[in-house]
Amino acid sequence: MSDLIFAATCDLAGKVRGKAFPAAQLDKRLQRGVGWTPTNVQINCFDCIADSPFGALGDLLLIPDQAASVTADFGTRTERFMLGDIVTLEGAPWEFCTRALLNSALSRLEASGGLQLLAAFEHEFQLKGTSALIGEGYGRGGFEEQRGLCEALMAQIEAAGFFPDSIMKEYGANQFEVVIGPEKGGRAADAAVILRELTRSVARAHGEAATFTPIRNPDSVGNGVHIHMSFLHPDGSPATHDPDGPCGMSKLTGAFAAGVLKYLDAILALTAPSAVSYLRLTPHRWSAAFNNLGFRDREAALRVCPVTSKDPASIARQFNIEYRAADAAACPHLALAAVIHAGCQGIEDALAAPVPTQEDLSLLTPDDLRARGFVRLPETLENALDRFMQNKTVTGWFPEPFAEVYRAHKESEIAYVAEMDATARCAAYEGSY
Ligand code: GLU
Numbered sequence: 001m002s003d004l005i006f007a008a009t010c011d012l013a014g015k016v017r018g019k020a021f022p023a024a025q026l027d028k029r030l031q032r033g034v035g036w037t038p039t040n041v042q043i044n045c046f047d048c049i050a051d052s053p054f055g056a057l058g059d060l061l062l063i064p065d066q067a068a069s070v071t072a073d074f075g076t077r078t079e080r081f082m083l084g085d086i087v088t089l090e091g092a093p094w095e096f097c098t099r100a101l102l103n104s105a106l107s108r109l110e111a112s113g114g115l116q117l118l119a120a121f122e123h124e125f126q127l128k129g130t131s132a133l134i135g136e137g138y139g140r141g142g143f144e145e146q147r148g149l150c151e152a153l154m155a156q157i158e159a160a161g162f163f164p165d166s167i168m169k170e171y172g173a174n175q176f177e178v179v180i181g182p183e184k185g186g187r188a189a190d191a192a193v194i195l196r197e198l199t200r201s202v203a204r205a206h207g208e209a210a211t212f213t214p215i216r217n218p219d220s221v222g223n224g225v226h227i228h229m230s231f232l233h234p235d236g237s238p239a240t241h242d243p244d245g246p247c248g249m250s251k252l253t254g255a256f257a258a259g260v261l262k263y264l265d266a267i268l269a270l271t272a273p274s275a276v277s278y279l280r281l282t283p284h285r286w287s288a289a290f291n292n293l294g295f296r297d298r299e300a301a302l303r304v305c306p307v308t309s310k311d312p313a314s315i316a317r318q319f320n321i322e323y324r325a326a327d328a329a330a331c332p333h334l335a336l337a338a339v340i341h342a343g344c345q346g347i348e349d350a351l352a353a354p355v356p357t358q359e360d361l362s363l364l365t366p367d368d369l370r371a372r373g374f375v376r377l378p379e380t381l382e383n384a385l386d387r388f389m390q391n392k393t394v395t396g397w398f399p400e401p402f403a404e405v406y407r408a409h410k411e412s413e414i415a416y417v418a419e420m421d422a423t424a425r426c427a428a429y430e431g432s433y
């Protein structure tokens with residue numbers, strides 16, 4: 001039997017796709033990759049192919065990266081995959097390679113703020129099987145029921161080279177939350193992709209099926225992806241915190257946060273990119289419905305997180321802000337790229353730090369909201385996509401053909417679910433994510 005390694009990309013649909021090659025060819029494949037097709041980028045999460053400017057033309061290479069290599073041993077079986085970069089035949093980064101898109105956002109952060117990013121993704125997922133237990137939000141019983149799965153998952157995360165932080169039985173039915181430690185730059189997004197894949201594989205190995213779908217039915221709790229971010233100066237010292245700054249934010253963090261909130265309605269189509277994402281982004285779900293900064297408030301798009309450290313040096317390292325308007329229908333690289341670009345725009349335009357909210361914004365009238373600079377975030381994917389396409393500042397952050405291709409991709413997805421009611425849409429997405 002030949003050992004196979006799956007070379008993979010996480011694409012515009014947030015799906016992990018690729019091709020496998022015999023492990024014995026690894027040295028060659030690290031140089032020459034596997035062949036890849038431009039139109040693959042238009043395969044949506046329902047296996048329909050959206051309008052593609054490439055048609056049947058063109059060739060690309062998907063080059064596996066040894067720094068994002070996973071070998072997951074399941075006793076009777078081993079899964080091996082490596083995330084990779086899509087490049088042209090000449091070796092240049094391809095305009096739709098999500099890792100390349102994130103790299104260019106990270107370069108902008110370095111150029112505009114002199115900053116390096118540290119990020120940690122917090123994921124919620126649900127097991128599709130039924131549990132006889134009820135009342136197990138945060139419960140020990142609910143956790144013990146899946147202790148084996150949780151322990152296996154944390155072990156696989158560690159074996160893949162990441163830092164398992166915590167795992168718990170979340171509030172929702174069969175819902176769990178898993179957190180891994182921060183990683184620098186693009187590795188944080190690689191970690192998020194790897195975590196999702198490992199969760200699905202570990203669940204399968206335990207006779208379960210895991211879903212990261214944004215919401216399983218219109219009345220249920222959502223499965224969020226929360227992206228924690230902090231910054232480092234070039235010498236590695238922390239740059240996020242200033243004890244005298246608003247809510248403890250440094251000037252750069254405040255400007256970054258202001259940029260994220262200013263452009264939030266236009267980047268949502270990239271961070272919460274499914275038709276059902278907007279069932280989750282509604283008030284009182286502890287997700288995000290407005291473009292507000294919360295100070296220790298979980299009902300905010302962006303949150304200043306509490307720190308538990310006591311001494312000033314540790315506080316400065318632990319201090320972070322959390323983007324909560326993302327879900328796992330989004331490719332982590334693309335979501336992070338969009339958030340970073342928005343933050344960079346805030347830094348470059350020297351925006352003033354946002355004033356935090358500590359109240360229920362859904363109680364304000366539209367006039368009051370407007371007067372205070374808040375917008376209700378888009379309530380449908382169609383609307384989010386329009387805001388993205390209409391905001392030339394935002395589309396300008398990406399290579400020239402990106403926005404049009406992304407629009408066509410998402411429109412094909414919208415067309416697929418157009419005739420479905422909300423329940424059927426949830427079921428369709430649950431099948432894919
Ligand atoms: N489930 C919520 C969401 O959709 C998050 C709950 C929490 O604060 O962990 O984002």
Ligand code: MG
Nearest residue numbers: 124170177224
């Ligand atoms: Mg949670």
